[in-house]
Amino acid sequence: MNTPTPAPARTFVVDAETRALFEDVVAKDRPQLGDALAVVRADAVPAGALVLGCYPDGVSVEDATPAGAITHSDPYTAAPVPYDPACDCVGCTEARGWSGPVITLATETMWEACDPVPAAAPVLVRLAA
Numbered sequence: 001m002n003t004p005t006p007a008p009a010r011t012f013v014v015d016a017e018t019r020a021l022f023e024d025v026v027a028k029d030r031p032q033l034g035d036a037l038a039v040v041r042a043d044a045v046p047a048g049a050l051v052l053g054c055y056p057d058g059v060s061v062e063d064a065t066p067a068g069a070i071t072h073s074d075p076y077t078a079a080p081v082p083y084d085p086a087c088d089c090v091g092c093t094e095a096r097g098w099s100g101p102v103i104t105l106a107t108e109t110m111w112e113a114c115d116p117v118p119a120a121a122p123v124l125v126r127l128a129a
């Protein structure tokens with residue numbers, strides 16, 4: 001068996017430039033979060049990380065940077081679960097048409113739907129401390 005090596009997480013220190021980009025989530029008092037942002041594959045997002053944004057189709061984990069993210073206006077805490085195609089929420093319904101593996105990063109978000117994401121897609125997170 002030749003198991004593909006998962007792409008390592010790429011971490012970015014929260015410097016002044018990054019702080020300005022994510023002022024709402026970085027500057028707020030969130031003591032449970034550490035000082036690093038990370039770009040990881042969706043299926044490698046750790047529970048407890050704050051999900052800040054995703055990337056356009058075609059962007060790989062290797063290419064993704066904090067500045068290139070499509071940021072969520074309402075970041076949420078990741079609680080990954082297997083994608084449930086039987087779920088009737090708007091997020092899961094849309095994901096039924098996708099090819100390839102899908103992971104649900106959270107079932108409780110500010111927009112009252114799950115957030116299913118292609119398993120290999122890059123996701124920008126702020127890691128738990």
Ligand SMILES: [Zn+2]
Nearest residue numbers: 087089092114
């Ligand atoms: Zn759902």
